[in-house]
Amino acid sequence: MIYIRKRRTPEIVKKKADEIKSTPDSGYDEIELPKDAGQLRSLFNEMPKDEIREALCQEQHGLCAYCMRRIRPYRESMKIEHYKELSYYKEDALDYQNYLGVCYGGEKEDGKPHVLCCDAARGAAELTINPWDKRQMEAIAYQRNGVIYIRKDRGLDPELADQMQRDVNEKLQLNGILDKNGKVRYDTTTKLIAGRRSICDSVHTQFERWDRKKCLNVDFLQDKISKLESMLDGNNIADEYICVRLYLYKRKQEKLRKQKKQ
Ligand SMILES: [Zn+2]
Structure with a gap:
């Protein structure tokens, strides 16, 4: 999101x-x-x-x-x-x-098990997570395997963060079906986890390549981030799962900044 x-x-x-x-x-x-x-x-x-x-x-x-x-x-x-x-x-x-x-949300597709997402999974349930809330959206993060989680170090009330995570997992089912340990049992019929994971894989390959070329630094990443963010200007059409790539670039940039200071 x-x-x-x-x-x-x-x-x-x-x-x-x-x-x-x-x-x-x-x-x-x-x-x-x-x-x-x-x-x-x-x-x-x-x-x-x-x-x-x-x-x-x-x-x-x-x-x-x-x-x-x-x-x-x-x-x-x-x-x-x-x-x-x-x-x-x-x-x-x-x-x-x-x-x-x-x-x-997969309503029009076949799948066994049929794991719906988004509105199709939500039905008439009330939501706390809200894409018009900038602070909430800035706390959304992604694991390497493509699972969405809510960061607790982004200044949100812990109870709010927990509720957002429940909305993601249970109401919108953006993480497919998880077992009781939080491990993915089934992806959604729309293959959301696989879609996000493939972006994670592609970004990690990029990082390795840029690192070998010795160009992976804060300014270089800023340029990449600005280019991605320009897809979110005006009426531009953005890449699917753009938030995953943006998140990984920004997290890497944060890490590089910290290393620079040490
Ligand atoms: Zn959707």
Whole structure:
């Protein structure tokens, strides 16, 4: 996961939401949750979804908000996720500021066992982990085998860090199925762990090569980091799992800085 800078609500989206809310015939005012969730979903289905998908894809640089796999602004490629669940938060149901672009989480693929991720795994569960929270996102880290973990030395409240880890493991299932010792039993059907691991392998090979060439230093890495970060500017499309490569470059840079000081 990576920090998502939420943008302004597109005018057409705002207009439609206001129209639904102010039209007495829509029945919006009478909706009570959770019992009328179906009715609220029908109203949500009237929203200009093509424009919503397009805007989400742009602000997320073509990446699923949870797993960092590619999404494209079409119905077959991505879903519009209500961060605050539609069944419980009426006020947020038609609000663009509550939307994330997410993948289908393996729903459309076969797999035995079928290990879903992202929204498909989450269902209607409440989340604490939040891609719009920069501090939270800065505490996300990756093991060499591709497993995501939450760092406890990044100034987060320990209880918050634990809850975020549970969300990653149990609600979003971004680490597939783990056994009770935290070892991976099954990857997700979407092969998230393998995807992240292959980035880790590629980065370690790069480090060795750069080290042999004697160019692996703080400034050299800064150049690489800036290039990667520029994929997250404007409406650029970023590499899948870009957060893994960024994390490894930054961690290496931190290590080199410390060594320099000694
Ligand atoms: Zn996803």
